[in-house]
Structures are given as C-alpha cells and as structure tokens.
Amino acid sequence: MKSEKYPAVYIMANRYRGRMYVGVTSALYNRIADHKNGWLDGFTHEHNLKTLVWYAHLPNMEDAIRREKLLKKWHRLWKFRLIETLNPDWRDLHESIDSNVMYDDIAPAPPRPAPG
Helix, strand or coil, rough: CCCCCCCCCEEEEEEEEEEEEEEEEHHHHHHHHHHHHCCCCHHHHHCCCCCEEEEEECCCHHHHHHHHHHHHHHHHHHHHHHHHHHHHCCCCCHHHHHCCCCCCCCCCCCCCCCCC
C-alpha cells in the first residue's frame, strides 16, 4: 500500500453511468483498495462500487469535506459531466492516482441542462 496523507474527495461507480458514491479521505489509494477488497461495509459494498472514476486532492480536510458535501447534493447529470471531463471512458483511476493533482475550484453546481 502507498503511504499518503493528502485530503481527497472521490467518486466510485459500479459501471459506466451507473450507481455512484461520493466520499472523502486522507489516504485515497488505501481507501480505494479497501473498497475494492470489500473491507468497508455499507453502500459501496452493497452496490459493488469498486471503480474509482473521479478524484481530487484538496489543500486540507475542511475543503475536502466541504467539496464532498457539495457533490452529494449535485444531480446525477452534473456528476456525469464532472467525471467525464477527467475520465470520459469511466476507466478505473486507482492505479494512476497522483497525489500532486489538486482541485482548487470549489464552485457551485453547474447549471441545469435544458429540458430535452
């Protein structure tokens, strides 16, 4: 396991545009390994959420928690757009985690899409 202490917010999924989970941690690589190995009971375990599809390291845990709470309020389509900006194919990012990647735009949700 990698030794890491960088606050991060992340999104796990079970498939392309499937069920999602937004979480926060100070050790992203290890937390995702825990999800993948089924060592964490709860929503991710029950719904087989084992693919890291989006993440962002933040300067401190307070910012990470604030971002997590904001993302949990977002509509699914907003989360899809966020994920697909970084990861259009929804590939698993676990092995490519870069602790130097920072997300400094703690912005409100994007505008709602026009009715279709």
